[in-house]
Amino acid sequence: xxxxxxLLVCLLLGLFNSVVVPAGTAEQQLEKFFTQVRSMRADxxxxxxxxxxxxxxxxxGVLQMxxxxxxxxxxxxxxxxxxxxxxxxxxxxxxxxxxxxxxNLDLALGDTPAVLLSGDAAITDRFEVREIxxxxxxxxxxxxxxxxxxxxxxxxxxxLLAFSGDNLQIMELKDAFGQITRLTFSHLERNPVIxxxxxxxxxxxxxxxxxxxxxxxxx
Numbered sequence: 001x002x003x004x005x006x007l008l009v010c011l012l013l014g015l016f017n018s019v020v021v022p023a024g025t026a027e028q029q030l031e032k033f034f035t036q037v038r039s040m041r042a043d044x045x046x047x048x049x050x051x052x053x054x055x056x057x058x059x060x061g062v063l064q065m066x067x068x069x070x071x072x073x074x075x076x077x078x079x080x081x082x083x084x085x086x087x088x089x090x091x092x093x094x095x096x097x098x099x100x101x102x103x104n105l106d107l108a109l110g111d112t113p114a115v116l117l118s119g120d121a122a123i124t125d126r127f128e129v130r131e132i133x134x135x136x137x138x139x140x141x142x143x144x145x146x147x148x149x150x151x152x153x154x155x156x157x158x159x160l161l162a163f164s165g166d167n168l169q170i171m172e173l174k175d176a177f178g179q180i181t182r183l184t185f186s187h188l189e190r191n192p193v194i195x196x197x198x199x200x201x202x203x204x205x206x207x208x209x210x211x212x213x214x215x216x217x218x219x
Contacts, residue, residue: 039066042188051178070199091201
């Protein structure tokens with residue numbers, strides 16, 4: 001799992017958990033989605049685009065999220081991979097490599113742009129938020145927002161969010177090297193009832209577990 005992908009996963013979790021915004025058209029759109037949606041299920045397509053605008057990777061899967069701090073990110077094609085958080089721990093499971101990396105969720109978020117969204121500060125204290133109209137052909141019907149981090153150590157250049165009506169449809173992150181990671185959501189369900197077992201993970205027998213939680217034994 002490449003770093004920008006984990007950044008996007010955890011940034012979405014940070015937005016999903018703790019958006020606090022003042023009044024304003026762009027800010028109200030953020031608040032409308034992220035404060036009204038307690039859980040979410042959607043199919044996604046992930047595209048990685050190089051600085052030269054060449055598509056270098058594409059994958060698809062299913063995402064499920066629930067407040068506070070829980071998600072299940074299942075990559076189905078072209079390879080199987082899972083990113084699961086239960087509110088306390090984060091598991092990154094590469095099926096082909098038969099390897100699981102386990103992290104404390106708080107520390108994992110602390111290494112991503114999601115840390116910028118922690119606490120009670122308004123999102124505009126940490127990001128410059130504005131509506132944009134310079135979008136790709138065929139996507140002009142979407143409502144686009146741009147989030148520019150005010151802290152240089154954010155680890156990314158900008159984040160774009162596109163809404164179709166009340167639903168988030170595209171999330172696009174441009175890193176410091178000019179590479180773009182784009183997530184496009186479809187069949188999005190707002191506030192579905194999700195089985196709690198979806199957010200638990202038990203490493204399969206024989207899988208190599210890399211434990212970065214500081215615990216001597218994974219429970």
